[in-house]
Amino acid sequence: MLFTVLTGLITSSLLVPFGKLMKTKWSVLLPFIPVILFLFYLWHVPVVANGTNVIQHLAWVPSLGVNFDFRLDGLSLLFALLITGIGTAIFFYGRSYLKGHIYFDRFFAYLLLFMSAMLGVVLSNNILTLFVFWELTSISSFFLIGFNNDSKESRNSALTALSITGLGGFFLLAGLVLAGNIAGTFIISELFAQHDKLVNHSLYPLIIGLVFIGAFTKSAQFPFHFWLPGAMKAPTPVSAYLHSATMVKAGIYLLARFTPILGNTELWNTTLLIVGGFTMVFAAIHALFRTDLKSILAYSTISALGILTFLLGLGTTEAFIAASVFILVHALYKATLFMVTGIIDHETHTRDLTKLGGLRKVLMPVFIAAVLAALSSAGLPSTFGFIGKDLIYEATLHYHHNWAIWLTALAVITNIGLVAAGFMAGIKPFTGKLPQAFEQVHLPYKSMWIPPLILAVLGLVFGIFPGITGDYFNHQTAIAIAGENLEMELKMWHGFNTVFILSLATLATGTIVYFLNKPSEAKLRAIEQFNHISPQYIITKIGAGIKQMSAWYTNVFHNGYLRSYHIKIILFAELLLGYKLWLGGPVRIDYANLTPLSWYEFGIAAILLGAMYLIVTTRSRLTAVVSTSVIGYCICLMFVFYSAPDLAMTQFTIDTLTTVLFVLVLYKLPPFINFTSRGVPIRDAIVALGFGIIISLIALRVLYEPNSTAISDFYGENAYLLAKGKNVVNVILVDFRGMDTMFETVVLSIAALGVYSLIKLRLKSSEKE
Template structure:
């Protein structure tokens, strides 16, 4: 499993040196990566159907509990097949869609990176590893959404998506660490057995809240939904892949995976019911007012994600089965509709629903794919969408509560909106008269229209054989969520009952709404008048306020003057250390225990004070530098007197080198120093004296503390055994501080990349201005 995750990462990195070759001749190699991964996971279906879960463990940072642990069960297999299967269709589709694009190789590098990140999310058996891949999906999606980087709208949409999902990731990390700390493990498979321990903990509501924020932001639940319509600025292959079948369902996967760990409580179920129920109705209604095809699909996607959250909130066995099936149903028809929209945009150069019509006459295979997807979205009998909608109504009708009818009514209203939205996106552009301007529109390359036709046909085939398909793809997925055998077996016919009547009524009313609803720019403008109270505006206000606060903070604390940084750091340290000394009680000095000063120590201190006086009073830069070196050499002698020759030699070397460098710099500086105002001199003197007094008090405090040698004993005993070094100081610096050194290396590497980028930067004359 680790290899499948690394395959996309390795291929993505190979596109950096070999990108031009791929663009020229070998682009056909790119779709082979998801094809091979899809076949790999298909071959594991018999194992998972037999009830065996595959586990892989690779040590990474075992001392911190962070390991590359992977687990393949029914739920992760379903998502892995979606990621690689629909990824295969998208790679073939995108290869033609972006043919000739100057950043063709860059696009597929990002796409491969995203695919690997998603596989890492759904396969991870360690919650910290899961978080690493979770954040990698946010970063790679940022690059994909902002792929058209010459467009300000694309850049803004990418930043919005990264800000919202990144904020959610921050809260998610806190929740995951808190949960792992309480349970005593970061392994997801072990957390399944810690349900009672976590749920009974006083901080359980906090953990749930943090997890919810992470999941809701990623899966575009209200009020975090607005980033998803904005992300439609991305190329259509990105929308079809990320925003129908993969990234936006990462939050759904997280909720489903943690249901056995955190679920089955009022906080968990009621929150998901409320948030999911409101989101699905809100977005379904909004989709009816859109005139942009991708806008319609974006809001219907938000609604579908709300449905899945709503079903997980119901939490019953019927609801979990419905969620497991609807994940597959939605991925098939929504990816198809997105790709169809891309073809329409690619050939007609518009996505405006009011300008489209009659395209069946020139894009007939595309029309067939769109029709099949729209019918599955509507839940027509014999389609897989019909099975999905039936299961939703079974879940709401069998929910034992006084709110059963209301919950069912919400589901019906939502599905009516989804029926109409599916027909708007899948049928409206192809029906009616063909506008004269589209008479020359022709079919694109087969590699663009065959993938949506296949996915649309699967929606019909799966609907004809739901029992067989459900047993393969959905049965073990539902079992993994409820952690028990659901005995699920899908049927195409359940007889005449309330569920069937609701499905037929939904279909008929949805068709009526489709015919009577006439979306227009005027209606859309009327709806958008409510944007003044929309969550997007609220978040924008918060964002602008944060920017103003950041600007004030930067101008105040990071104004570019080194002396300003120094004094702020020192004052803060004084306050912190002074407070600690204050609460620690009085200092009792044992004068008898202090070693009397020798004459040479007094002489060295006198020299040091004299040099210090010269530094603060002289106006000559050269005199100031020489006096500073005198202080350094006095400290060297102090180290020699107290038996630290190694420190003395280090101090001597550094002080000499620094003095030489200062003297060299003096050639570029004025000879004399401009004395600052008396008030600033007095301020600096007070701060300096205060710092010296505090350090002196700390030294006296240390003298009255008992001599504790545990730390020095640890390094002395383990320096050779653990670090394989006989010099304790060296092993501390090299081995025990390895993590610190690693981060320092990362910082230097980032700086080197930045410098290299600036060196290689070639700006146009207009950009230089």
């Protein structure tokens, strides 16, 4: 499984140096990457269908509990097949859709990166690696949504999506780490046994709150839904892949995966019911007012995600079965409709529903795919969508609560809206009279209209033979969500009962709404009058406030002046250390135990004071540098007096080198210091004096602290035995603290490169401005 995750990552990185080859006939190889991965997971279907989970463990950072732990069960297998199967269709489709694009290779590099990240999310059996891949999906989707980087709207949409999902990822990490620490393990399969311990913990509400924020932001639940319609600025292959079957369902996958771990409580179920129920109704109604095909599909996608959240909130066996089926139902018809929309846009250069019509006359195979997908979306008998809708109604009607009738009513209202929205996107552009402007429209490449047709036909095949998916996919998926064995048998016909009547009523009413509803710009503007109370407006305002506060903070604390940084750091250290000293009480000095000062120590102290006076008062840079070196050499003498010649030699070398470097730098600067005000030297002197006093008080207090030599004894005893070095200081730096030293060296190297780059930088006059 690790190989399948790394395949996309490695190929994505190879497209950077060899991308030009992919713009030629070699691009035909790209779709076969998801094909191979799809066949790999298809090969595991019989194993998983028999109830066997495939486990893989590879050590990565075992000391931190971070390993490559992968687990293939019913839930992860279904998602892996969707990611690679629909990915295959998107790769063939996108290869023709973006043919000749200047960034063709870059697009597929991003797409491969995203595919690998999604596989990593659904396969991870370690919550830390799951989070790593989770964040990678946000980053790669940012690149894909903002792919048309010459468009300001695309850039803004990408930033909005990254901000919302990235913020959710931050909270998700906190929730996952809390859960892992309480349970004592980061392995997801081991967390199942810790359910009671987690739900009975005092931090349980905080944990699920953090997890909910992560899942709701990724799966566009209200009030975080607004990033998804904005993301429609991305190329259609991106919308068809990310926003129908993969990325937006990552949050649903997370909730489903953690239902056996954190779920089955009133707080968990009620929250999901409220959020999912409101989202599905809100988005279904909003879809009816849209005139842009991708906007219609975006809001209907939000509604479908709300349905899945709603079903997980119900928390019953029927609801888990319905969710396992609807995940596949929605992926098939929504990916089809997105690709059909892309074909319409590609050929007519418009997605405006008020301008489209009659396209069946010139795009017949596309029309067939669109109609099949729209009918599955509507839940017509013999389609897979019909079975999905029946299962939703069974779950609400059989809910063991007085709210069952009201929950069923919400589901009916939502599905009526989705029926009408599906017909608007899948049927309306193809019916009616063909506008004269579109008479020259013709079928695109076969690789563009065959993939959506295949997905649409699958929706029909699975509807006629539901046992295929029920026995091999959905059964084990429902078991994984429920966390326990359950019985399941999908049938095309469940008899003439209440559920069937509700399905027919939904289909009939949705069809009536479709014919009565006339989307227009006027209706759209009417609902946009309420934008000032929308979550997008409120969150945008909050973001603007944070931006203003950040600008103020940056101007005050990060103004680009090194002297400003120094004085703020020193002042903060003084306050912190002074506060700590104050808590410890007054410093008591036992003068009788102090070593008497010798005449040469008095002499060194006098030289130090004189040098410091020169540094503060002089206006000559060279005099200040030389005086600073005098202080360093005085410290060298102190080391010699107190039997530390190695430190003295180190200090001497550093001071000499520093002085030489300062002189070299000053050669390019004015010879005199130009103070902006007379108070600057006085201020600096006060700050420095305060710091010196605090350090002196700390040193005096340390003298009377119990002296523990356990650490120094350890290094002295083991330096030669373990590291074969006689110089204890060198052994500590190179072996015991080798990692720290390595990073310090890296930081210094980066700083040196930066300084060298600035020295060699030659700007044009226009660039300087």
